[in-house]
Amino acid sequence: MTRRIVIGTVIVAIAMAATGVVAFAYVDRAVRTEAQNELFRQAEATGALIEAELADLDLAPRARIETQLRKVRIETARVLERARVVGGHEIVEAAFVVRGRSFPLSTTQELISLLPPALAERDVVTVDVDGTEMFATVQRIPMAKGEVVVAIGRTAPLLPIRQLNRALLAAVAVGVILIVILGTGMAGRIGRRLEGLEDASQRIAEGDLSARAPVEGNDEITAVAASFNDMAENLERTHRREREFLMSVGHDLRTPLTTIRGYAEALDAGDVRADDTGRVAGILHAQTDRLSRLVDDIMLLARIEAKEFNLEPVQIDVGAHLSQIVDAFEQRATALGITITYRGRDGCISELDPDRLAQVCNNLIENALRYTPDGGDVTVEVGCDDGSVRLEVSDTGPGITAADLEHVFDRLFVAQRYRPVRREGSGLGLTIVKELVDAMGGTAGVASEPGKGSKFTVRFPR
Numbered sequence: 001m002t003r004r005i006v007i008g009t010v011i012v013a014i015a016m017a018a019t020g021v022v023a024f025a026y027v028d029r030a031v032r033t034e035a036q037n038e039l040f041r042q043a044e045a046t047g048a049l050i051e052a053e054l055a056d057l058d059l060a061p062r063a064r065i066e067t068q069l070r071k072v073r074i075e076t077a078r079v080l081e082r083a084r085v086v087g088g089h090e091i092v093e094a095a096f097v098v099r100g101r102s103f104p105l106s107t108t109q110e111l112i113s114l115l116p117p118a119l120a121e122r123d124v125v126t127v128d129v130d131g132t133e134m135f136a137t138v139q140r141i142p143m144a145k146g147e148v149v150v151a152i153g154r155t156a157p158l159l160p161i162r163q164l165n166r167a168l169l170a171a172v173a174v175g176v177i178l179i180v181i182l183g184t185g186m187a188g189r190i191g192r193r194l195e196g197l198e199d200a201s202q203r204i205a206e207g208d209l210s211a212r213a214p215v216e217g218n219d220e221i222t223a224v225a226a227s228f229n230d231m232a233e234n235l236e237r238t239h240r241r242e243r244e245f246l247m248s249v250g251h252d253l254r255t256p257l258t259t260i261r262g263y264a265e266a267l268d269a270g271d272v273r274a275d276d277t278g279r280v281a282g283i284l285h286a287q288t289d290r291l292s293r294l295v296d297d298i299m300l301l302a303r304i305e306a307k308e309f310n311l312e313p314v315q316i317d318v319g320a321h322l323s324q325i326v327d328a329f330e331q332r333a334t335a336l337g338i339t340i341t342y343r344g345r346d347g348c349i350s351e352l353d354p355d356r357l358a359q360v361c362n363n364l365i366e367n368a369l370r371y372t373p374d375g376g377d378v379t380v381e382v383g384c385d386d387g388s389v390r391l392e393v394s395d396t397g398p399g400i401t402a403a404d405l406e407h408v409f410d411r412l413f414v415a416q417r418y419r420p421v422r423r424e425g426s427g428l429g430l431t432i433v434k435e436l437v438d439a440m441g442g443t444a445g446v447a448s449e450p451g452k453g454s455k456f457t458v459r460f461p462r
Contacts, residue, residue, distance in 0.1 A: 098146030
């Protein structure tokens with residue numbers, strides 16, 4: 001990553017240098033063009049002033065042009081001198097051309113004599129005047145009576161372009177150096193921060209889930225490091241839950257297996273009396289049922305979490321469907337000393353998988369029976385409101401603390417945190433409820449207070 005940043009910095013520096021060169025050429029051309037235009041404007045203005053001085057000339061065939069020019073030459077010389085001083089030129093000369101003859105209007109004609117006859121207007125050429133190299137231009141102003149020629153020469157450049165270019169090149173050089181320094185420094189700083197992130201990711205890949213990336217600053221890398229740490233914490237928490245789950249499942253598997261093994265060994269050794277055979281068979285049957293439920297729930301939960309189970313939704317009347325399930329629990333609840341009550345209404349239609357809906361209701365009732373003491377009540381209610389079908393299962397068990405409510409649907413959480421009145425089931429029922437409800441597009445929640453029982457609410461769209 002650091003190498004890429006350094007390469008990127010070098011590319012930016014090269015691009016800036018190339019931009020500076022292009023800008024240098026553009027500025028040089030623009031400045032020269034503007035300076036030349038200003039020189040031409042001065043020549044045109046000077047020519048216009050001289051033209052005004054020559055407006056009264058008489059160019060009749062027999063008129064003496066030289067005699068007339070002698071009278072205005074003093075004034076034209078003043079005009080040319082003012083133009084030279086104001087413009088900062090070394091030489092400003094003028095001539096009047098009429099009938100193929102050139103009459104000088106300045107005290108000297110040295111520059112005019114050196115300029116090429118075919119020199120076009122608005123051109124700047126270099127000429128040698130007495131060993132001194134000068135920039136020169138010429139402006140021809142046509143008149144009704146002839147033509148005025150103005151020539152301007154100067155030894156200095158049109159504008160101090162060298163100083164300007166030198167400053168521009170210095171600025172580009174400083175900018176390139178600063179880019180390289182700042183880019184290299186930034187690359188080093190980013191590299192060090194990314195090294196911490198890389199080190200943490202390698203440690204996690206090697207199994208150290210406690211590794212965390214350093215979080216410093218307030219930029220995108222900080223956000224990435226914070227997100228990485230959140231991911232690592234979730235991964236560590238998930239791994240811890242998986243370990244606790246395996247330990248709990250192992251314990252739950254070991255208990256019935258130990259019972260089954262003990263009675264099997266007793267039967268094999270002939271230590272079970274004939275009149276105890278029925279009781280032992282009942283115990284073995286209960287333990288195998290418990291073991292079977294646990295294995296079935298583990299397999300179902302694995303399929304649900306792996307998205308390897310199918311739903312077959314159909315339009316069903318939820319109340320009519322669940323009333324039969326509640327009826328099936330009535331005899332068992334009575335045997336446990338628990339009163340189970342059903343409050344439902346027909347006509348609450350939703351598109352659901354009937355078998356999975358029955359499983360949701362079964363698990364909620366099973367959970368209520370596990371934690372409701374003798375003489376308690378379990379209430380199952382089905383209703384439809386706010387565009388949803390509602391299933392509520394309430395009990396008069398010990399209740400759940402506010403801090404534990406958000407973890408109720410975690411695997412084995414309730415079974416580990418709260419001692420059930422009856423050790424039945426696998427402890428995975430609520431987790432399966434949450435997964436099945438989510439899969440069918442519903443929501444599952446719980447409301448509870450310690451000592452006042454719990455109410456589990458499931459909603460499906462109508």
